[in-house]
Amino acid sequence: MSVEQIATSLPIISGKSTPQHPLGPLTASEIKESSRLIKSAWPSDVNIQFKSITLQEPQKAELLHFLAAEHSGQATPTIERRSFVVYYLRNTDKLHEAVVSLSAGKVESNLRLGPNVHSNADGDEIIAVERIALEDEKVQAEIKKLQLPEGTVVISDPWIYGSDGINEGLFSDDKRMFQCFLYVRDPNNSSQADSNHYAMPLSISPVVSAETMRVTRIDILPTGIDNTIKEPSPYKVQPPNEYIHEAQELRTDLKPLNVVQPEGASFKVSNYSEQGHNIEWQKWTFKVGFNQREGMVLYDVHYDGRPLFYRLSLSDMNIPYADPRHPFHKKAAFDLGDAGAGIMANNLQLGCDCLGSIHYLSAVLNDDKGEPLDMPNCVCIHEQDNGIGWKHTNYRTGRAAVVRNRELVLQSIITVSNYEYILAFMFNQAGEVTYEVRATGILSTQPIDEGISVPFGTVVHPGVLAVHHQHIFSLRVDPMIDGPLNRVVYDEAHAMPRSDFNPHGVGYTVSETPITTSGGYDLDYDVNRTFKIQNSAIKNPINGKPVAYKIHAPPFQKMLADPQSYHHKRAEFADHNIYVTSYRDDELYAGGKYTNQSRGGTGVRSWADRKDDVQDQDIVVWVQFGINHVPRIEDFPVMPCEILKVSLKPVNFFERNPAIDVPPSTQTFNKSVLASVAHQQEVGEAVVGGDGECCVRESSKL
């Protein structure tokens, strides 16, 4: 088994002035200290609702010095330790962001934000809002009209309210609110706490004010083909559609498949800080942090000692819905900014979520009282085999050279109400990094009258409509390809015109164009447009081309909501495949810092509009990808994973295939067995070979 080493560049000392690695996530005591200092800035009777207490990452200029010293083994400079705190005065709209110096033990800045600036939802609030919506007298009066069977349990899914720019009156999106969608558990099985309530949506939708924690109005949802609203009327109980295994006739013919690493895993995990981990695997080294909003963050990624990425993280995601009718026109969730990929992370279960030889990372975040909140097993790390890495057989000799494709996976799973996202960073031995997203969980549903259909959604169960929606993700890539100053270029392949040089019309060339100005850029498969992050100062010794990493991102339909819509204004990343901006310390979240009921103007599109020079600069690359989710029956009651990948692959960065030195794939190492006895004789011949090597043969064929 791999040994966990505790190795830090600074000693860990408990207590107030704990020096931590500048990239180390806050410790429990730092979280407590931060909330104590914030509270002490207010009268003691003021109730503070803490939204997030996270590390205030140092300025990059400082950090670069620190990391350079760390890498070269020199004494590291002292960097002030700070936390960033977002909080409300509870039951008001008074949102604050503060920076606390933990080194000095004082609050450095404390700003009141707003108007129209709101923080994320949090777990305690959500649970409270559920209860408030259901206990409200007027809501209960509406529910009564449904004449539900006795004992029916009504469930409330509070949603972030969304934005439509309406400034006045009862429908104003100015104040922070929750739009609650109601469902019932199968009335014939009310005691089943995990009954799939999404199969039984109701048309009653209470709106709860986050300030007063009271229901401010009740929307009745349209359930026909148009805007018509019908009074709630006696509810027709449809069949259930359960996902829990007791409700299924399970398959009985699946045999176990175990992944075994008899000598342990090949990766090493150590601490660079109490809450921060170093990972070493197959020439890769990097740091992993974890915070409330982004979940996993990778820092200081090197391959074989060469710098590649300063910081890698999921920047945000946006899920806009296609139903234009009130209140659905506001449905466009930012699952990181509105909630948080860290705080939503599942506690991963050995053998259930992760297969093989697993190492878990845990984290500590905060609750709304400012107390530390343990997040056990929020990240799992393991290796996996992904088939053959490379192979060649010399047909003259029959000798095959083959290696397998071993990958390292860091995985986290978030539950955002109905949906799940499985988020993973993957590394392989060919110098490639992949970010993978799997969308699963349950469609967000709303009621629909029987016997009708609508062009903006799919009926997935009697009375249940799943509206079309887009999932658009933004991966933030802060590169340092062989050094801190990079550029983005794009290659295009163009046919040569016919000429004396190209008389047969077959020639084509590839040309490279640098991006000079910050902005949004798109893929174009008709010219094979491929974006690369390049260090133009470092040339490949073999062919003289600048070293680079190319971006393989799948194409996707950009946000369909029109440019004047709030959806478009707010999800600033959703209109281009790639954004390139010049680096600035506080520009981490492509949808803006505060996405909840935002108005736009604070995200990557706005930063790119500065038209900064991004050629051979300290730049940031934002890679967008996603799907237009047109629901199908097969997505209900839970959807099979839809898998999306973005890969970063070396181009003329190395001098040969970086995986050329992976040991050959052999039977003694891999220990495959025959599934069938009948072939045993035949393969007995294949394994002969004292050293276990089995790929030398005499036969020659094409």
Place this chain on the structure above:
Amino acid sequence: MSVEQIATSLPIISGKSTPQHPLGPLTASEIKESSRLIKSAWPSDVNIQFKSITLQEPQKAELLHFLAAEHSGQATPTIERRSFVVYYLRNTDKLHEAVVSLSAGKVESNLRLGPNVHSNADGDEIIAVERIALEDEKVQAEIKKLQLPEGTVVISDPWIYGSDGINEGLFSDDKRMFQCFLYVRDPNNSSQADSNHYAMPLSISPVVSAETMRVTRIDILPTGIDNTIKEPSPYKVQPPNEYIHEAQELRTDLKPLNVVQPEGASFKVSNYSEQGHNIEWQKWTFKVGFNQREGMVLYDVHYDGRPLFYRLSLSDMNIPYADPRHPFHKKAAFDLGDAGAGIMANNLQLGCDCLGSIHYLSAVLNDDKGEPLDMPNCVCIHEQDNGIGWKHTNYRTGRAAVVRNRELVLQSIITVSNYEYILAFMFNQAGEVTYEVRATGILSTQPIDEGISVPFGTVVHPGVLAVHHQHIFSLRVDPMIDGPLNRVVYDEAHAMPRSDFNPHGVGYTVSETPITTSGGYDLDYDVNRTFKIQNSAIKNPINGKPVAYKIHAPPFQKMLADPQSYHHKRAEFADHNIYVTSYRDDELYAGGKYTNQSRGGTGVRSWADRKDDVQDQDIVVWVQFGINHVPRIEDFPVMPCEILKVSLKPVNFFERNPAIDVPPSTQTFNKSVLASVAHQQEVGEAVVGGDGECCVRESSKL
């Protein structure tokens, strides 16, 4: 271990009139009988060069009756057993195709083909051509000019000649020829038979006539930036670039990873015929055949008893190169039509190529004498775990429901001279089929003068140019989605215009358009165009939509060679993402039946030009996919696998997620372990649970 059952609907009897399942590949005795009958049609002194002896698949009209009877357990009709034979009179251009009735014991038809119709290359021929090129006096005279060190071994890679439509003289592509590219083994290591000769290309390129088996001319390759040809001159020996493991400093820190199935694999394999296999796995059933040209072919694919695909196969691939200069302008290989994915298949090695609990299939093809040629272990079958299949956690209870994503893989690997392709059909428990191609092996290289670069290729080693090229694959899908008459439709997502119904500009709809006429069709991500194969007569019982399977194929840059070029004329599939044609019995190969030095006009584009009605008909769907391979240093000496996938996924075909009944993922089943001792305490708490189920928790959080 799974038991291999021999189960056929007809008895297997050795001898002349052996009844075989009509889809069963030819047996060794049928191959011998076919060649005997062909030879007996000629005078005994005529030397026959057999190119392929394969099953002549019965007409679909007959087969449908047979399969229907087979499925319903009734007596199956007798179908005449036939073989299809392609052969030359050796050392002539007299190409013949014949149909032999094995049932009647006679040659039914025997046609002389041509002009301009040539068959594939074969292994014996290739080995002979290598020798002929190197032993030719004039070739040796050119080689002498290189003044190679004593003992240097020169290697010849014979290539199919290609087409440029030149009809007369020495450069006519009318006759079948080979364009041989020459290389040397590292002169400092001449005895190493697996030295990577692609690192040392020469500029001497002999052309060998397949008829006379003599060198007919010698091309000198251009090595500069233009068409200039230079006399061969003293060769500068560059450093080697070896891929064999002895030449590497291998990594020493990779720990073993084994895949173990202690109760055996979940799939069952039986014979439906002496050479044909039935596969049953997780509600999937299908037949697998194997032949010289296509390699694996899947027939009669059902899921849970419902018909899906009549026939699935790789139809061909084309790899056109970007260098417009002679002779490179002719480089455009059809690796199936020019060579054959069956005959090129590797003998897969337990533990090297396939990990886990493996079942091998072997096949029998033919050699050029018409004798049976054993192909042991040409297909491997195994399960693999591909992460989580679906998951949902009810945040109120903390109960997680999760299943893993188990896949079945049928894999074959082909070596086509320098390149390898790993070809796999994959099935999962959510009713999805995926065809995966991994491109690996060695770039095709040509010499380039030092110190220069060209816009149509990449220098990957001193003196070595790897020219840009496209890999374009065509997957042939003969569907029977819930029945034999299908249509192809495409969905598009369009924004709704602003209106009273859509006042906020966020609405969008998805509309469906049927394809009525055969032709080529393309993806368009700006409208999320998604193609589906539909049975319009069968409606989903929940939402009334016609049952369908959608096609997920990645976009690619279509063939860059211009429409007047022979590349474009010949690779008829390479200009559209999708082709839809009406079914005809002899239309299997999208590039035409005879691709070697073809002229076009015999492939899918030509069939589609019939403008047949394809709506609710017996149709065939051709799915193209590929990459524009712009070589990078990392692709040399062997390229890391580039992975491409095409998936076919159910849309409103089932009534819910077809994987909802997969047993929950549990630790007792999966037996993961902790990689680190340090966390053991913590996770000890997670595994508590008498039944092994570990996903019930009390904590509630978002």
